[in-house]
Amino acid sequence: MNQTLPVHLNFAQKAKIGFEIQGKLPIKQLKRLSESLLSNDGDLTVELKFDRIGPVPFIVGHITAQLELKCQRCMQSMAHPVDLHFKLGMVQKEEQIEKLPEDMEPYLIETDNNHLPDMLEEELLLALPLVAMHEFDCSDYLQKQVLEQQDEVEKPEEKENPFSVLKDLL
Numbered sequence: 001m002n003q004t005l006p007v008h009l010n011f012a013q014k015a016k017i018g019f020e021i022q023g024k025l026p027i028k029q030l031k032r033l034s035e036s037l038l039s040n041d042g043d044l045t046v047e048l049k050f051d052r053i054g055p056v057p058f059i060v061g062h063i064t065a066q067l068e069l070k071c072q073r074c075m076q077s078m079a080h081p082v083d084l085h086f087k088l089g090m091v092q093k094e095e096q097i098e099k100l101p102e103d104m105e106p107y108l109i110e111t112d113n114n115h116l117p118d119m120l121e122e123e124l125l126l127a128l129p130l131v132a133m134h135e136f137d138c139s140d141y142l143q144k145q146v147l148e149q150q151d152e153v154e155k156p157e158e159k160e161n162p163f164s165v166l167k168d169l170l
């Protein structure tokens, strides 16, 4: 049951009556997130449940996606799989934040016309790495440095540098 997610929802009212929804959202609809990506192709897959515990309305969410970040070391594409779970307790004022159950992040509700893609985008942006970088040494420069250091440690008495021959020829 993959449907297109609605843009506007009354979060508090949905929590009051209990509401579940699953669907897809094109990544390109999220402008701020797209700015951090090399490509905004593809969709988010989203599952949301609106409910309440006692007086506290909350949203439980799960987002999966394949994002394409730009590695800040080699500037190449970097696949970033997202599998994000979150639980937001709705508050109308700051004083309510401390009364939230510990496993909930506060989510400020200022209107009854809430923007669903904005909420999802905020959660995704919070979960992105501060500096995207490949886990392996992806930069040629860094790789050379590492190899040179290894050479020094492992082969301190290198007999002949093949490049010295070239140097003589030049």
Ligand SMILES: [Zn+2]
Residues within 6 Å of the ligand: 071, 072, 073, 074, 075, 076, 133, 134, 138, 139
């Ligand atoms: Zn890289």
